[in-house]
Amino acid sequence: MNVNLGPKKRKARTIHRYPNGNDPKKRELFGDNKICSKCKLTKDIFNFHWKSDYYKGKRRHRIQAECGECREKQRHAKYSATPEIFLLRAYQMIKQESARLVRKRRPVTITFFEFMETWAAQKKKYGLICPISNQEMTYQQGLGNLETNISIDRIDSKKDYDLGNIQFICRRVNTMKHNATLEDLVCWSRAIVVNHDDV
């Protein structure tokens, strides 16, 4: 896969003055409504994103042919094509600096190659079955946080995203496990089952 996940220097991002897309300049340049080339629906111009670029040193203001929803659907479909592509996205998410700073994620020392090797090894052994819950895992982007989606578990939650310390389990199971050990999770789960054997 031709993906560069190493640290890269980023150009300073332009701050969006109209984060919801409601830039009055769109109305001025393109009118109130536009037909989406994908879903063929006539939508408010604010539903279409800018496609600004530079041509011969001059900034051009263009607008995308497809509406925002269609663009998003396409993006989700792209990242839901295979478990590997889904996991590529998942790796990017944990690797992002912002993920560590804002969402207080643990540091990631495992390389992308090792990460995918770890997945390949698990897949060989379990296929798409979650090794903790024995349920089949999914890889759907864009349907909210699907409980069965593959998620990255740090086996020993006191340690980071290190080689040898990650496995892939259902999102729901990961949420339940949180910072517990597998033994603790099983112990609590058993206690709940025993107490609610009528459910």
Ligand SMILES: [Zn+2]
């Ligand atoms: Zn559309």
